[in-house]
Amino acid sequence: MIRLEKRPTPSRAWAAATPVLAVLATMIAGGLLFAALGKDPFAAIRIIFWDPLFHEQFAAYSRPQLLVKAGPLILIAIGLSLGFRAGIWNIGAEGQYIMGAICGAGAGLAFYPSESILIFPLMVLAGALGGWAWAMIPAILKTKFGANEILVSLMLVYVAENVLASVSSGLLRNPEGHGFPGSRNLQQWGASANPELIAGSGMHWGVVAAFIAVIFTYVLLTRHILGFQIRLTGESPRAARFAGVNPARLILICLGLSGALAGLAGLFEVTGPAGQISIDFGSGYGFTAIIVAFLGRLHPVGILLAGLLMALTYIGGELAQLMLGLPSAAIQLFQGMLLFFLLAMDVLSNFRIRLGKAEVA
Amino acid sequence: MDLSSINPVFLIASLMVAATPILLAAIGEMVVEKAGVLNLGVEGMMITGAVCGFIIAVETGSPALGFVCAALGGAVLSLLFGVLTQYLMSNQVATGLGLTLFGLGLSALMGQGYVGIKAPPVPRLDLPVLSDLPVVGPILFSHDAMVYLSVALVAAVWAVLKYSRAGLILRAVGENHDAAHALGYKVIRIRLLAIMFGGACAGLGGAYLSLIRVPQWTEGMTAGAGWIALAIVVFASWKAGRVLLGAYLFGGITVLQLNLQAAGVAIPVEYLSMSPYLITILVLVIMSADRSRAALNAPGSLGRVFHATS
Numbered sequence: 001m002i003r004l005e006k007r008p009t010p011s012r013a014w015a016a017a018t019p020v021l022a023v024l025a026t027m028i029a030g031g032l033l034f035a036a037l038g039k040d041p042f043a044a045i046r047i048i049f050w051d052p053l054f055h056e057q058f059a060a061y062s063r064p065q066l067l068v069k070a071g072p073l074i075l076i077a078i079g080l081s082l083g084f085r086a087g088i089w090n091i092g093a094e095g096q097y098i099m100g101a102i103c104g105a106g107a108g109l110a111f112y113p114s115e116s117i118l119i120f121p122l123m124v125l126a127g128a129l130g131g132w133a134w135a136m137i138p139a140i141l142k143t144k145f146g147a148n149e150i151l152v153s154l155m156l157v158y159v160a161e162n163v164l165a166s167v168s169s170g171l172l173r174n175p176e177g178h179g180f181p182g183s184r185n186l187q188q189w190g191a192s193a194n195p196e197l198i199a200g201s202g203m204h205w206g207v208v209a210a211f212i213a214v215i216f217t218y219v220l221l222t223r224h225i226l227g228f229q230i231r232l233t234g235e236s237p238r239a240a241r242f243a244g245v246n247p248a249r250l251i252l253i254c255l256g257l258s259g260a261l262a263g264l265a266g267l268f269e270v271t272g273p274a275g276q277i278s279i280d281f282g283s284g285y286g287f288t289a290i291i292v293a294f295l296g297r298l299h300p301v302g303i304l305l306a307g308l309l310m311a312l313t314y315i316g317g318e319l320a321q322l323m324l325g326l327p328s329a330a331i332q333l334f335q336g337m338l339l340f341f342l343l344a345m346d347v348l349s350n351f352r353i354r355l356g357k358a359e360v361a
Numbered sequence: 362m363d364l365s366s367i368n369p370v371f372l373i374a375s376l377m378v379a380a381t382p383i384l385l386a387a388i389g390e391m392v393v394e395k396a397g398v399l400n401l402g403v404e405g406m407m408i409t410g411a412v413c414g415f416i417i418a419v420e421t422g423s424p425a426l427g428f429v430c431a432a433l434g435g436a437v438l439s440l441l442f443g444v445l446t447q448y449l450m451s452n453q454v455a456t457g458l459g460l461t462l463f464g465l466g467l468s469a470l471m472g473q474g475y476v477g478i479k480a481p482p483v484p485r486l487d488l489p490v491l492s493d494l495p496v497v498g499p500i501l502f503s504h505d506a507m508v509y510l511s512v513a514l515v516a517a518v519w520a521v522l523k524y525s526r527a528g529l530i531l532r533a534v535g536e537n538h539d540a541a542h543a544l545g546y547k548v549i550r551i552r553l554l555a556i557m558f559g560g561a562c563a564g565l566g567g568a569y570l571s572l573i574r575v576p577q578w579t580e581g582m583t584a585g586a587g588w589i590a591l592a593i594v595v596f597a598s599w600k601a602g603r604v605l606l607g608a609y610l611f612g613g614i615t616v617l618q619l620n621l622q623a624a625g626v627a628i629p630v631e632y633l634s635m636s637p638y639l640i641t642i643l644v645l646v647i648m649s650a651d652r653s654r655a656a657l658n659a660p661g662s663l664g665r666v667f668h669a670t671s
Contacts, residue, residue: 004450006668089454141642145650150401150454151592152645155638158585166631290458329469329580336463340441343451343459350450 004351014349019295019306022342029341030334039324047323048316048331055319062315064202068273069314071207072097072265074307076289078213079258081298085221086233088254092138092153093262094286095160096131100263101270102167103130105183105277108192109172112184119191124205124267131263132256134160139255143248149255161282168277183277186270194272206268210307213261218300230254262286288314291339310335372616377508378574380612382407382566382583384511386590387597387604388518389562394594395522396555397535397662401457402442403563404587405464410435410564411571412468415480415578418568424483428507428568435564436557438464443556447549450666461587469580480576483507507569512605514562519601531555535660538667548667563587585638592641596648598658607644614640 027049031041052062076093083090090096104127108119138152167173169181176184186192197203221227233240233250241247265285274281292310296303317331386403393400413434418427442460445451483505522528531551534541538548570586571578589611597603618633626633 004668091458141646145646147642147646147649148592148595151588151595152642154588155585155592155642158638159635162631162635166629170629287462291462294455327470327473329466329473332466333463333470334466336459336466339455339459340445340463343456344445344449346451347449 003354004347005354007350007352010349015297018345018349019297019302019342022295022338022345023309025341025345026334026338029337033330033333033337034326037326037330039326044320044324044326047320048313048334051319052312052315058319060200062319064196064200065315066308066311067202067207068204069311070307071204071210072269072285073289073292073310074210074304075206075213075265075268076258076262076286077292077296077303077307078210078217078300079261080289081293081296081300081303082217082220082230083254083258084234084293085298086230086250086254087237088251089150090135090138090153090255090258091150091290092135092155092157092160092286093258093289094282094284095153095157096134096259096262097266097269097286098157098160098164098282099134099266100127100131100260101266101274101281102164102172102277103127103133103263104267105186105192105270106167106172108186108271109184111191112189115191117191120194120271123192123271124264127263127267128260129263131266132260134263135255135259136252139252142255143251149251153255157286164277164281165279168279168281172277174276181279185276187272187275192271194268204268204272206265206272209264209268211304214300214304221300226253262289288335291335294339295342313338372613372620374504376609376612376616377504378612379615380608381508381511382569382574383586383590383593383611384515384605384608385507385566385569386563386587387593387608388511388515388601389559389566390590391594391597391599391601391604392518392522392531392562393555393559394663395535395599395660396531396552397538397660397665397667398446398552398556399453399457399664400439400442400460400556400559401454401591402439402460402464402587403559403590404583404585405461405467406435406438406560406563407464407567407570407587407590408468408581408583409438409464409471410567411582412472412475412567412578413564414568415571416471416475418481418572419475419478422481424481424572427480427572428565431564431568432561433564435560435562435567437560438467439556439560439563440553442560443553447552447556447667450668453664453666465581472578472580475578476580478578480572480578483573483576505573507565507573511565511569515601515605522601532660535662538662538665542667542669548669552667563590566590589637589641592645596644598648599660600658610644611637611641 027045031045034044035041051058052066053059076097080090080093104123107126108123111119134156137156138149141147141152142149168183172183174182174184194204194206221231229240229245229250232243233245270277270281288310292303292306296306313331313335317328320326321328386407390400390403410431414427414431417430418424438460442456445456446453522532530546534546534548534551542548567583570582575582593604593607593611596607615637618636622630622633
């Protein structure tokens with residue numbers, strides 16, 4: 001008989017070990033999945049996790065992609081982790097990401113074709129504000145009316161997708177685009193371009209922002225009173241209230257920060273890798289970032305590593321699609337499995353497993 | 362713009378069809394929440410049900426078998442959530458989100474070879490005499506069996522929760538799991554059963570989308586229906602009758618905006634398509650604003666992890 005005994009405090013060793021174990025378990029389960037699809041599991045796993053970095057032919061292209069994909073994931077996940085730690089569930093990051101991109105691109109395009117160097121900073125600001133404002137909707141509805149922030153923020157993703165469809169074929173459509181939906185190419189306009197900073201590295205301003213966010217959040221959580229309040233609220237909301245934490249203020253701050261970071265991610269994406277506002281701009285980063293946040297144990301450094309790993313599965317997945325004909329949905333499933341294994345293994349850090357017969361209650 | 366092309370009788374009749382998937386998923390989720398479990402994976406279970414039902418119906422040619430398998434598929438997927446949250450005591454919010462992401466991936470993978478195929482037609486259940494009645498006939502008595510089944514299911518859930526011993530035990534587990542455990546009820550077993558019921562209902566709702574409402578398989582076809590179902594449970598303040606009301610209200614809005622799109626109203630299509638989501642938010646806000654009542658109706662142990670210490 002297996003019994004679970006609650007640990008007085010979660011085990012730190014297990015908390016660090018479970019993501020690694022979860023990745024291994026996902027590799028095994030994923031291998032079985034790929035085998036069931038009729039692909040060689042060892043080749044598939046090698047292509048997903050190894051070839052993007054070390055394959056002599058593809059690595060030159062895929063290595064820079066690692067940072068390109070990891071940048072937005074880390075930036076969004078860092079913001080989400082603050083809320084998740086405090087028990088505030090913003091799962092509408094995808095919508096904030098889209099709105100950030102739209103607002104930022106809109107602010108920039110208003111000045112087209114000026115070449116002022118002030119345009120890009122303005123766009124960054126507008127992007128962050130757009131994401132922030134979109135996240136403020138669930139925050140205010142939660143604090144004023146007690147509406148569930150999970151549902152509201154998620155509903156707003158669908159609204160944002162419709163706004164995106166509307167502006168890309170209306171307000172922001174390229175007037176020289178022969179009537180095709182989609183905005184002007186921001187990457188080709190010097191004032192708004194978000195180029196690769198070091199050639200061949202994939203490093204653009206969004207990646208820089210992600211690294212800054214990691215450091216900033218680390219300091220916030222370990223050194224600042226706000227970080228303490230966030231952690232306290234997550235671990236014991238009652239104790240937090242006695243300690244004088246204002247829950248409404250915390251909701252506004254956490255949702256606002258995560259929205260602003262998601263908006264920034266959207267802005268850097270639209271000015272860089274994506275290049276333009278188009279109907280298919282929303283690429284699911286906002287949802288994958290949820291997995292990244294959990295995989296990184298809601299810890300800034302963990303999220304940095306988790307974001308890189310998740311970016312690897314994206315690129316590896318594309319490679320596997322190319323080389324093995326593995327369906328793209330398989331990778332999505334693979335990422336979902338990773339989250340499941342991780343959540344399942346959490347039991348090890350919160351509970352001690354005791355073998356032996358349980359006494360009759 | 363030609364609003365006269367919108368026929369009110371047809372509008373109400375199609376409202377019931379549009380509402381049925383959400384109604385099925387919402388009534389299942391209500392039972393789950395009544396047992397004290399918050400399963401945010403409705404969307405994932407729905408889409409898995411949609412793809413399971415579609416595949417089986419296409420392969421066997423029998424929509425009925427498709428619905429059975431959709432319910433099974435939803436229940437099996439929900440069991441994954443059940444094991445994680447009940448035995449491994451994982452966080453219910455995170456696990457539910459995971460279930461949605463997992464279900465979306467799984468369904469996309471399973472449904473790959475089935476894009477663009479048409480589902481076998483589901484016969485309408487024409488009732489003699491009743492279906493021929495003017496106005497009432499087309500509105501109430503000319504639907505497929507699932508519409509009636511969904512309404513019957515709501516009535517059954519209402520009666521079981523209100524009048525039966527099983528319903529009482531289920532509510533006890535949801536209100537206070539420690540007390541229910543002390544009385545000797547198997548909290549985890551009861552919750553697992555409730556979770557599977559919710560999964561089966563969500564699966565049925567998904568299959569209704571892919572087999573009757575659309576009827577085709579496309580990736581991500583549920584498009585937030587599962588989340589709207591979750592919102593309806595809150596809107597209904599955990600009461601079966603109001604779930605019916607809520608689902609039909611949303612069905613009505615969906616159908617109305619589709620009809621307005623078809624009639625060529627001067628509002629851009631995108632703004633019409635976002636209206637069901639905006640109204641969901643509005644309704645949530647109105648229902649949540651009355652805090653005292655919302656708090657009274659929510660099951661006491663909703664979303665809390667149960668771990669028997671003794």
